[in-house]
Amino acid sequence: MGQGENKMAYSYHNFIFPFIWQLNKEKFDDIRNFFKNNGVWVDDDLIENEWSQIKTSNHSIRADGLNVNKLKYATYQYFKPAVRDAIFGGHNTDNQKEIVQSFSFNPIKEKNARYIIKKNDNEYNLKLADIKLRLYNTGVGLLVFVCENFQCKHLDDIKCINEYGRHITLPFIPDDANNSIFVDSIRVKLDQKEDETEENFRANIEAFNKSEGEEGKNNPNPNHIADFIKKILNYAAEADKKTWTFTTNKENKNQKGYWYIEPALDDRMFVMCVVNEDYQIFFNTGGRCSPFEYINALGLGRVCSEEKCPDYENFEKSLYEFIFCDPPEGCSCSFRPMRQQLIKDHVYYRWISQAYGTFYSVAAQAFTCVTNWDVGINYFRTEYYEMVCLVLAQRASIRAMQNEASELSVQMDKDDQRKEIANLQEKLIMFQNQINHYEVSSQEQAIELYDMIREIFLVNKYTGMLQEQLDGLYNVANIRQNVKFSKMGWFIAVVALFFALPSFINDFAAFPEEWKMGDNSLVEYLSISEKYWIGIIVGKFVLLFLVIAIAIWNYKKK
Template identity: 25%
Template sequence: MSVPVYSRHIFIFPFQWDYIAHSSGKGDSPYRERTSLEAFDRVFSEVSPLRRTYFEIGTSAEHYSEYVYFHPFVRPALFATKENESVYCYELAEPGGSYNIKVRGDAEPYQLVLEKVSVQVFDTGVGVMSFFLRNEKHPNQEDILRINDFGRRIYPQFMAQDDPLAAKNVFLADSISGQLGELNFHDDFKQYTEPIDHRGVFLPPDHIRQIFGYKPTDRVGDSYCRFVFRDCDERKEKIRISPVMDDRMYFLSFYNNASLVKKLEASEKTNKTTVDSINCYESGEMKDFWSKYLFGDGKDIGLANADLQLSETKRCTYNRWVGYGTLMGMTRDSSVYLTTADFIEIHFMTMYYRMAVLCLVQRASILRFRGEITYLTCQIRKNRRQVSQNIKELYEDYIRFINEIHFREVSSQIQGIEMYQLFQRNMGITDDVQALEDELTKLFDYLDVEEQGELNKTAAFYLPISIIIGALGVNFFAKEGFLGYLWGQSVSADSWTLGDVLTIIIIVLCLLTPIIARYLTTKK
């Protein structure tokens, strides 16, 4: 007899990574060098318990269904096939895994099955780490809400003066522990009770550190660790990991609750005969649960305005199949599904997960490009020539991002079109892409002005010489010219010996003077 699955949860940690190729740090390396997938693969494969995997269909019906669900031009951004050099995937999946969430004040932890850990990295310099969890012990609505809220927190959102870990009273887990294969992790966030350097406030929990090759006894800052999380730990041939979101991982949640599903079905039948009806998840006892579930609130709703709660619920809810007892929702930080349909559970693990990851990668890549623009803008006056080349390369990579990762549509299925649009709108991706385009355009315009200024300086330097030579004419060096008159018959007009020498000297001086001036300016 199979064990019932009350819910499934996928916690996703999006991150930015930089390969440090030089001893001077990542700042002296161009964007493409820092985002080399070959370099990431070399370092990650040496230290991580995860192994690189390749997507293949073979005889798998699930793989076939999720592959053909997406447009052909979208698949290279989603599936790490052997021939795909834009995305690498690593996995660890073994039976017997566990993920335990201990909440302060509770006698027992929430015990979940950790099915798999996955890491996907992209050539835009971002990646996602996913924890796939199965809940077989906790059916209650409050349990599901608390699992989503406490299970995804990776550091304290705030501190109290008398209690650095006061966030444990609200939404930070007292501890997160578990195991899967070689992984055996436990973290109670005690590292935040010690003095913290402002250059490295992100101290990742044990279950994230171990994915990047840390042992249970290793600490952030140990010199032999290949992945680092702070500025002061950056060294040659290490990889710097930086979080993209805040103290919360993105989460997907599938909840199998027959009682709530029946309420949805009954409410929809009633609404068919009622004018200006309100759905049951927008009022009554189900209203607060759906709002909490949708926005990842555990104990309390994250607002105190009934009108705002209703409008936000409407904005983020996808109710195409509410009459069949299936309700979905997508926000900036979550993607949730309430149903008893088995096929939705399969789609949750495949197509819906892929869609959420794609939108997360788009969002993370946009933030990555903005960070690069800010850095290059600060550096442009220090080393204009190198920065100019880096800006051009960054713009080329941005064009690749627009064509290979950011899409207006990912599927020909009407439900896929609508869900993707909801993801895009609620994550603000379309507006962010337009804003990024404007920032890059302004940076390029500034670069054009600077380069035009350099050309004008060069032209101004050569202008007096050009005027003099033009006024005197080439005959200035001939026998009948001015120099011929000065030197008399001792200069052979036919040989042009003196004219040749003087012309060459002038040309060499004209060419060398700007080079020497630029060298002296750069040296200063």
């Protein structure tokens, strides 16, 4: 390991966990200040404090020769000014509140931290270079495990790292713990001694199957998130500084001292993977199919055939597994025309050539790159990483607001939901202007890749659906309010009649003779006070009749 870590790694893997933190009574400043003040998470905004300069430090040059300050400068210049606040943070004034706050996990600095993935007899021991945390004012966050692979460079090993390294919970409980879908365990080791945490998926499966049918034993938690994620979020340098606890237990939701979190997208993390190799060499499965010829054929809209690419099917399945994070020999699409169409739709073709040796793909599970071009690797780890984080924050924010809209729809029977709906509408508008940017850079590659990532995550589609959902809620709330105003109008009319009846009776004697019905001698001999009392009694009967009628109408409506 010592020899390899002074060079570029075989591959780099960012496992990104988008989550929703409970945004109810607690505000964005509360959770931001919690991480700022616990002594463990350090401010990781791209340019700290001063936006006019990039500060140098003793860590400006990494062991692999990466000049951090040059990359910071290039990344900052890459994005449009209107987008930088949503990517880099850095503002927290009275006039402009911060949109995003970035942190880096301090305990792993200068330590031999590891991200260890175990499946059957294979163990993938990755260097854990950093753990990053991003919090957004929409109530969502991203926890990122930045890993570097110096051990394995074979295609099947990279597939295993990408697939098994992103598990956070069990999507279902199989009868056999050897099921190829599941990782055995993931262990996060912060140093070489005892500071580590592990999620043993195999042990959880075996324990549940062994006690199946026994009441109260090893019951699975539907809201479970891997222990190593919760421990990292709850890590604090001193116990007395830890005033909040992140939990996945719904019983603690809305309780003081707890932040309830849940996955924003999937039961697994999103992975960014860049492999340091020419894609034609990396994807060579030993068959007669040329990676360039196969991808080139799909890019031109043709269907690959045995004549053009002999023995293409094995290569095609292997390529599909890499793009969509399937394990080796585990291609999840058996229908050839559909498999080819999916590969065609998810490959970025700009650099597909024999000269450049660079391959990109974007899927809902992963954003991958294979290249032996150092500049391309650095772009992927900086500019493209920032784009992916922004899109994941967009998709997670939409999901969080959809959850709020669903809760409001259940509470529509309350007195007036228009205020809560208006607050959610305001949040959506802020999201549209602050985070949901339609273009982030003037660079052609950035425009193309950003649009591709957003399309894969259906950001525009779900934003429109959310807007329609809120419009529907607001219309219903307005209708309910109009009905209440109508009832109030009836009540006011009755009250007005109540007060008008005495005057009506008092003036009865003065009516023209032809308007009078029968003998009005009784009215003539009544005093003014008696006439008012008769009016009040008649008004009460009218009011009582209307109240009974409204009560019967409401009962029948239910």
